[in-house]
Amino acid sequence: xxxxxxxxxxxxxxxxxxPARAASPIKVIxxxxxxxxxxxxxxxxxxxxxxxxPEYKQVTWIxxxxxxxxxxxxxxxxxxxxxxxxxxxxxxxxTPRFLIVRDDKVIANEFGTGQWSKILAELKKQLS
Numbered sequence: 001x002x003x004x005x006x007x008x009x010x011x012x013x014x015x016x017x018x019p020a021r022a023a024s025p026i027k028v029i030x031x032x033x034x035x036x037x038x039x040x041x042x043x044x045x046x047x048x049x050x051x052x053x054p055e056y057k058q059v060t061w062i063x064x065x066x067x068x069x070x071x072x073x074x075x076x077x078x079x080x081x082x083x084x085x086x087x088x089x090x091x092x093x094x095t096p097r098f099l100i101v102r103d104d105k106v107i108a109n110e111f112g113t114g115q116w117s118k119i120l121a122e123l124k125k126q127l128s
Contacts, residue, residue: 031097033069
């Protein structure tokens with residue numbers, strides 16, 4: 001490994017580390033696809049504010065993303081501990097989708113960028 005590769009790998013590795021937080025009993029799951037234009041629109045409009053919000057700091061945030069939006073609900077993109085949540089979804093299509101999960105039960109399930117405000121409102125109720 002040459003020096004440049006070693007330095008680049010070190011920088012990349014440190015950039016991916018997120019601050020440790022205690023696991024929350026509430027999970028918010030984002031489901032998207034890399035080729036999903038509405039997903040990109042949501043990220044551009046809402047994601048930075050979401051990460052800076054007090055609600056974000058109180059939940060466990062999980063992103064399930066696939067290279068193609070049509071693959072977002074394939075089990076291979078869902079880690080094993082999330083598969084029971086995938087099984088609870090009555091409709092396995094559509095991105096972006098936002099889920100609120102408490103005690104491994106889906107308590108809110110909204111599809112579409114315009115539904116983000118509903119997820120936030122429900123989340124605020126759950127956290128109060």
